[in-house]
Amino acid sequence: MAPTVTSVDASEPKVASIKTVADSDALTYVPSEYTYTMDPNDKGDENDPEHSIPIIDFALLTSASPDERAQMIQKIGKACEEWGFFQVINHGVPESLMKEMIDACRRFFELPEEEKKEFQTRNLLDPIKCGTSFNVAIDKVRLWRDYLKVIAHPEFNSLYKPAGYSEVSLEFSKRTHAVATEILNGISESLGLEADYIAKAMNWDRGLQILAANYYPACPQPDLAIGIPPHTDHGLVTLLIQNDMCGLEVKHNDQWVLVKAAPGAFVVNVGDQMQILTNDKYKSVWHRATVNNTATRISIAVPHGPALDTPALPISELLEKEGEKAKYIGMTYEKFMELQASPAAYMMPCLDHLRVKDN
Ligand code: OGA
Ligand code: NI
Numbered sequence: 628m629a630p631t632v633t634s635v636d637a638s639e640p641k642v643a644s645i646k647t648v649a650d651s652d653a654l655t656y657v658p659s660e661y662t663y664t665m666d667p668n669d670k671g672d673e674n675d676p677e678h679s680i681p682i683i684d685f686a687l688l689t690s691a692s693p694d695e696r697a698q699m700i701q702k703i704g705k706a707c708e709e710w711g712f713f714q715v716i717n718h719g720v721p722e723s724l725m726k727e728m729i730d731a732c733r734r735f736f737e738l739p740e741e742e743k744k745e746f747q748t749r750n751l752l753d754p755i756k757c758g759t760s761f762n763v764a765i766d767k768v769r770l771w772r773d774y775l776k777v778i779a780h781p782e783f784n785s786l787y788k789p790a791g792y793s794e795v796s797l798e799f800s801k802r803t804h805a806v807a808t809e810i811l812n813g814i815s816e817s818l819g820l821e822a823d824y825i826a827k828a829m830n831w832d833r834g835l836q837i838l839a840a841n842y843y844p845a846c847p848q849p850d851l852a853i854g855i856p857p858h859t860d861h862g863l864v865t866l867l868i869q870n871d872m873c874g875l876e877v878k879h880n881d882q883w884v885l886v887k888a889a890p891g892a893f894v895v896n897v898g899d900q901m902q903i904l905t906n907d908k909y910k911s912v913w914h915r916a917t918v919n920n921t922a923t924r925i926s927i928a929v930p931h932g933p934a935l936d937t938p939a940l941p942i943s944e945l946l947e948k949e950g951e952k953a954k955y956i957g958m959t960y961e962k963f964m965e966l967q968a969s970p971a972a973y974m975m976p977c978l979d980h981l982r983v984k985d986n
Contacts, residue, residue, distance in 0.1 A: 642760065644740060644743075645770075649846065655847050660769045661771055661851075663852050663853040664851075665850060665853070678884045681702060681714075684716055686717040699813065704814075704817030707817065707897050707909035710879060711909065711911060712886070712896045713894075719802075719806075720803065724795070724802065728799040731791055732925060734789035735786065738788065742788065743757055746775070758773070770853060771918045774841055775838075776837055777796065777839075780800065781833045796838055799838070803929050806893060807836070807864055811831065814909070818908070829939065830933060833934035834863075837929065839927065841927070847920060849918045852918055853916070854918045858915070860899065862898040863901050863904075865895070865930045867895075867896075868894075869894075869927075872925075874926070875914060879912070897910065898911050899976075899977060900933055903978065905941070908949075911978070935959065939958075939960070953983060955978070955983065
């Protein structure tokens with residue numbers, strides 16, 4: 628299908644991709660527009676082995692044995708409450724497919740700048756969008772990353788270049804969606820609801836899936852730049868894969884924890900819509916992407932959300948069970964995403980806008 632291409636607003640500053648900046652001859656420092664000051668006391672705690680996100684064995688989650696499934700469901704619930712993050716192993720998506728997907732995205736980012744121009748659209752829900760930083764029209768500090776975002780569900784969109792991207796992304800999108808559905812159902816059960824409760828309530832069959840690739844080139848002074856500053860994800864669940872470079876950090880007990888995922892694992896996190904549905908029981912946790920000085924890191928975040936016209940509201944069955952009042956008012960997922968992308972809410976938690984005041 629031919630993508631709709633919206634022309635780039637003439638007032639938008641023209642900013643070179645971070646790949647071009649990083650590739651420029653002998654770049655030995657971080658240019659001032661990219662200088663991000665990180666609090667030295669607020670660094671990731673990489674060496675603490677006690678601090679790693681929980682592991683969910685997908686084979687046990689989908690096991691025929693009710694006991695094994697029940698154990699994994701309980702573990703998912705605990706992970707969502709305590710971390711908002713976990714990694715999923717034995718999910719059946721071939722590691723080779725993940726690598727091919729990362730490779731296809733790498734080849735996209737490596738296309739000559741001229742060839743990427745047609746995808747530099749600016750509307751939030753354009754089916755295909757690439758660019759650098761977050762929003763160059765409003766960024767105060769530029770981010771050390773380029774991105775490519777393609778909406779793959781409810782309608783599949785794709786790129787005709789680089790060769791192979793379309794086929795690989797179709798397969799990757801389908802397989803990842805199937806894993807996300809199982810995880811969503813597991814989360815639903817972990818709350819004591821029917822497995823398909825959340826999927827039905829959120830119109831999951833029309834739900835949004837975005838293939839959001841991030842390209843973080845090696846950075847000469849990694850402590851002076853940031854890939855993505857602290858933020859929460861807007862959807863229900865995000866699945867993330869990366870090449871063999873780490874960089875994702877998760878806020879846990881007030882400390883940044885570097886995520887070291889098993890090769891071929893999906894890193895999964897709960898998004899804002901899930902926090903709303905569960906009335907704060909499951910947390911949409913702050914996370915960030917740091918950069919390194921050794922090699923390019925590529926990650927593919929795959930946020931899955933409700934249908935665009937569907938508002939998330941605290942689930943009444945859960946409120947009754949817990950004897951709680953709803954902490955959030957409803958807003959359609961589309962409006963929520965627009966709010967999150969607006970200059971006023973730049974990298975801020977949007978949940979606060981929906982919080983009931985006198986609660
Ligand atoms: C994101 C994100 C982290 C990473 O794209 O929302 O949090 O490690 N990415 O790239
Ligand atoms: Ni994120």
